[in-house]
Amino acid sequence: MATRRRTDEASSQATTNVMPVDDTWANRDLPVLEAVVRWFDDADAGMMNWPDIVEWSGLDEDSVKRALRALDSADPPYINVVGDASALYPTSLAGVTERARRAVGAWPTPERLADQLVAALNAAADAEDDPERSGWLRRTAAWFGTAGRDFAVQVGATVLTKSTGLG
Numbered sequence: 001m002a003t004r005r006r007t008d009e010a011s012s013q014a015t016t017n018v019m020p021v022d023d024t025w026a027n028r029d030l031p032v033l034e035a036v037v038r039w040f041d042d043a044d045a046g047m048m049n050w051p052d053i054v055e056w057s058g059l060d061e062d063s064v065k066r067a068l069r070a071l072d073s074a075d076p077p078y079i080n081v082v083g084d085a086s087a088l089y090p091t092s093l094a095g096v097t098e099r100a101r102r103a104v105g106a107w108p109t110p111e112r113l114a115d116q117l118v119a120a121l122n123a124a125a126d127a128e129d130d131p132e133r134s135g136w137l138r139r140t141a142a143w144f145g146t147a148g149r150d151f152a153v154q155v156g157a158t159v160l161t162k163s164t165g166l167g
Helices: 002-016 024-041 050-057 061-073 098-103 110-127 131-145 149-163
Strands: 079-082 092-096
């Protein structure tokens, strides 16, 4: 019994010493990704090096290096890296992936298309003079925003798949 008690106390002590993991996406990785996508959105953009990312993101050097490592090691990666694979972090970028463009909102996602459908239906209801038609548009928007959301997202996914030539 004494052995069990000591084990429980040690286990309890170990769990109280666990440090929470910080949210690196919103505070570090996403701002770096936004800066990189903006850079490569320029038609004349060339290679981007990590000092450029420090300048464009407004983050410190250490944060940018950590973000680059995270964005490169994601599966699939967000960034197209050029250079020494043995480096501790990517030092040069040749571009971004479609995943990066979707993550920052530059390209559509099925969920965003569903949200746009709901917004368009609500806008049409606002502009409609006929109260019966306005009510029908609002009810349809409400359905696509709640119970029909999965359906709207699936339609959005199908539209994106076909419009990009993937399906």
